[in-house]
Amino acid sequence: MTTARVSTGDEGPRSKRAAILTAAVECFGEFGFEGTKWSAVAGRVGIGQTALYHYFETKTHCLLTIMRLELQRSRDQFTEATAGQSDPVEALRAAARAAFAVSEHEILQMRILQNNLSLLAVPRTSAKEETERQAARELVRQIERDWTRLLTRGMSEGAFPVRDPHTLGQALLGLIVSVWRWYRPGGPTPLSEVSDLIEGCCVRMVAE
Amino acid sequence: MTTARVSTGDEGPRSKRAAILTAAVECFGEFGFEGTKWSAVAGRVGIGQTALYHYFETKTHCLLTIMRLELQRSRDQFTEATAGQSDPVEALRAAARAAFAVSEHEILQMRILQNNLSLLAVPRTSAKEETERQAARELVRQIERDWTRLLTRGMSEGAFPVRDPHTLGQALLGLIVSVWRWYRPGGPTPLSEVSDLIEGCCVRMVAE
């Protein structure tokens, strides 16, 4: 049950919100969102199904919350990794490496995010779902802008050949996140190798 | 309603299978699989909901069929594009270009495939669903093998530096298909530009 992390601070002392999020990440990550029964998450936390509705308006609201939190974490990690880097190539390398410096739990969150990104395209009818969706969309936009900025800076400094920075940013992002579609911990290729290979790909894509 | 394409040949003279597939592609592509009601597809074709079950065992069976057909089409296109190319770099370029030489209807199919790939990971209980899932998985494996082969050949001929060809193939595929997540016809960047940019990225990733 691991009542750890994911705390957003605004919870009561006997709140199970964090436990629900953790359980949901494990279920959604392993069986997929549609593949997991909402009641199974309740069972794993040790409460009745209806108790879930005290914390989340709907099952989708929980999913969107997980996605938003993961986007926030990803973006913070990017910001932290690139903060000190003055050389554009080094900044690019740091950003790519940061994307793969994740725990197994975070891998699940990336996978969930990846597999349900299309949810963000269509408006939701439930109020809280829509709020989370908007927040997630805004984070996606900011992350795209972060990458575009990194590329634009590198191009204006002459470190990267000039190309459409926005489309190139999308391509880099697509390349990096696509890893979570097939990568499995304990698989044939260790994550460190994947990380090195993708880092090199990013640099060659952009800087040559 | 456009009773065109997608015919697999083994249908009766008054079959609406092709019309259902076309309508389903349009609905699933625009609103997402979970976002479209199965009855809405029936409505678009002009039949009652229950008539759908004459052609597909379940809604998911229809989705898996669409995905399998699109994988088949993609693979054929790869094979045709790379057939005559003896130079590895030219073969790589041709493969990348072929991936973007698609109609608007095929773009929808790529999007559907992309958004529901995680379905292929977990076994299905329905017999026909499971058959389509196995076929789709096999096609994915073959497509990965096609790319790996292309890379291995280029490396052994000295046209590409030696790197893990399987992981690099996954990266190329991930880069290419990730485009369908954000690309929209009539958007700011025309597909021809995207195609050129991604083609260049592929070559730099692999050949430098």
Next chain:
DNA sequence: GTGTCAAACTGAACTGAACTCAGGTTGTGA
């Protein structure tokens, strides 16, 4: 032309998972 039969279809009923309702319990903090 006419009869046959599988293919094609239908309205009514069923199912199961997400969700609502109308309260009951609990433990924190005043």
Next chain:
DNA sequence: TCACAACCTGAGTTCAGTTCAGTTTGACAC
């Protein structure tokens, strides 16, 4: 020790997907 908000529950509702028990249709043989 009492109040009350946070937390929880079992019983019921809803609705999309699916099954059932047939009816209609039209291609083809004769």
